[in-house]
Amino acid sequence: MSGVTYLPVKGEYHDNFLTVQAAARGGMDRERQACLFDRLAWIGPLHRIALHDKPPLLLRAQIGDADAWLPLMRQASGHHVALANWYNFTWRPIYSSIHSEEQRQSLLRQLADTARQRTRRLTLAPVPDEDGSASKIAAAFKDAGWVVDVTACDENHYLRLHxxxxxxxxxxxxxxxxxxxxxxxxxxxxxxxxxxxxxxxxxxxxxxxxxxxxxxxxxxxxxxxxxxxxxxxxxxxxxxxxxxxxxxxxxxxxxxxxxxxxxxxxxxxxxxxxxxxxxxxxxxxxxxxxxxxxxDEIDFGTGSDAYKQDWMDAVRPRYRLDMYWPRSLANWPLIARLHLRQMRRNAA
The missing domain is CATH 3.40.630.30 (Gcn5-related N-acetyltransferase (GNAT))
Known part of the structure; x- marks a missing residue:
């Protein structure tokens, strides 16, 4: 355990967008979320039109008026993935009305606790880390007892005008x-x-x-x-x-x-x-x-196409987080293979 002191947080889950919209209280609307991919107006239609064959699972953590959401969908029995596809430039937890970093950490830790009640395995991508998203998710889930593996899965070319x-x-x-x-x-x-x-x-x-x-x-x-x-x-x-x-x-x-x-x-x-x-x-x-x-910025999305370098000045990674609840017997072979891959990485 990390020794971090967490605030008391309420955790819950939703499996349909009507209850999500009511519970979010506008926290995932355009006025509250600067990024397109963090909005219910993106997530809802994306699932309804493009990902409708995968049941949604939206985890929520709440402290007072502060919320954190983890939009997921079922990939297979016991395995959930980020509610995203190739149209997403990013996927990450969605926060609203956060007043302190302590609140953010506590909310994220509660999401990790709620997740293990609903699934045994998570795959999250494409997660950015220039804002600390990948690092903070990994730390919170590790602290909650999950086995976590973080790997670069894609890249994002972008331009800052300055x-x-x-x-x-x-x-x-x-x-x-x-x-x-x-x-x-x-x-x-x-x-x-x-x-x-x-x-x-x-x-x-x-x-x-x-x-x-x-x-x-x-x-x-x-x-x-x-x-x-x-x-x-x-x-x-x-x-x-x-x-x-x-x-x-x-x-x-x-x-x-x-x-x-x-x-x-x-x-x-x-x-x-x-x-x-x-x-x-x-x-x-x-x-x-x-x-x-x-x-101030132009974002060319994900992909390592060579022509993007002609137009952009910089590139940043996007990450995949594979997370396993270790008390699930079904995860043990996966965790064993993960440890083997990590040993090979360290030896390389």
């Missing part, structure tokens, strides 16, 4: 990228439109491009469309579209909020690769969010 103008940012880009944009823009064959309000026509053009791109089949187009509609209503949608001879050839779906631009989706029609419409569209969107939206 007050730079678009011209200053662009001057720092690789020469090949700048030359491509300069040469292709001179030909004037690609026209670009950036929409801040959802329209059926614009979204249909986005979907046309996606179908013709190198991308695999979209996992849940209905979820993405609903997200675009919802974010349009809040003024955060940035839908970039590039055309050649009136036909859509590149498309990107961004959102901008609280000084951060998130790049959710991008695609281009492979038949028009020589015109570099995707590159020209990216340059236009970067200019738009830097000059007009005055963002």
């Amino acid at each position: 007050g730079r103008t678009f011209a200053q940012y662009w001057d720092s880009r690789p020469g090949q990228l700048k030359n491509t944009v300069k040469r292709k823009a001179k030909k004037n064959t690609v026209s670009i439109r950036i929409e801040t309000e959802f329209s059926e026509t614009g979204w249909q053009d986005y979907e046309k491009v996606y179908v013709r791109s190198w991308k695999p089949q979209e996992g849940s187009p209905e979820f993405l469309k609903q997200l675009a509609q919802h974010e349009s209503g809040s003024g955060t949608l940035r839908l970039g579209l590039a055309y050649i001879d009136g036909q859509p050839v590149a498309a990107q779906f961004w959102t901008v909020e609280n000084g951060i631009a998130l790049i959710h989706k991008l695609a281009h029609d492979e038949r028009h690769l020589d015109a570099s419409p995707g590159t020209l569209l990216s340059a236009a969107l970067f200019r738009h969010v830097i000059e007009r939206d005055k963002v």
